[in-house]
Amino acid sequence: MQSDELPSLYDRLGGVYNIAAVVDDFINRIMTDDRLNKNPAVDQAHHRVSPPGFKYLVTEMVCSASGGPQQYSGRSLGDSHRHLNITDDEWAAFLDDLHKSLAKFEVSSAEEKDLVAIVESTKDAIVVAPLQSRQPPL
Numbered sequence: 469m470q471s472d473e474l475p476s477l478y479d480r481l482g483g484v485y486n487i488a489a490v491v492d493d494f495i496n497r498i499m500t501d502d503r504l505n506k507n508p509a510v511d512q513a514h515h516r517v518s519p520p521g522f523k524y525l526v527t528e529m530v531c532s533a534s535g536g537p538q539q540y541s542g543r544s545l546g547d548s549h550r551h552l553n554i555t556d557d558e559w560a561a562f563l564d565d566l567h568k569s570l571a572k573f574e575v576s577s578a579e580e581k582d583l584v585a586i587v588e589s590t591k592d593a594i595v596v597a598p599l600q601s602r603q604p605p606l
């Protein structure tokens with residue numbers, strides 16, 4: 469009985485207005501993060517995509533994945549990230565930025581934990597490059 473009655477993560481985060489506000493801050497953070505933009509493919513894409521469109525798609529995805537009524541209309545995560553050669557270090561920087569945005573908006577640790585679990589479930593589609601891939605051959 470108890471767990472069935474827990475409001476959805478979408479409702480606990482405060483719905484689309486609150487989620488969009490966090491995504492706005494978070495995308496501003498990642499688009500200017502040197503730890504991510506030192507990857508030339510990420511830097512190039514971050515300068516090519518429009519921030520409002522990027523924020524729209526990420527908001528739609530977070531709303532949908534957290535139990536909101538929205539339907540994600542963007543590309544699959546594999547198709548939108550495969551060409552970026554994202555590494556484990558970049559993944560860690562992304563999660564660090566996410567933590568900073570959630571802390572800024574005082575999102576509680578229970579909601580952060582549930583949101584990070586959703587994000588972690590996408591890691592295999594996003595991180596395709598092993599750490600060694602950009603080191604010169606011996």
Ligand code: HEM
Pocket residue numbers: 504509510513514517522525526529541542543544545548549552554558559560562586587590594
């Ligand atoms: C280190 C981690 C990540 C980096 C550096 C990153 C970076 C990027 C970049 C540069 C783009 C634009 C790609 C292009 O159009 O060429 C993009 C698109 C996108 N990303 Fe990420 N991303 C990361 C992880 C994630 C995660 C974990 C999610 C969601 C759980 C996500 C959701 C999206 C969405 C929804 C789009 C738009 C897809 C579309 O254009 O249809 N990203 N990302």
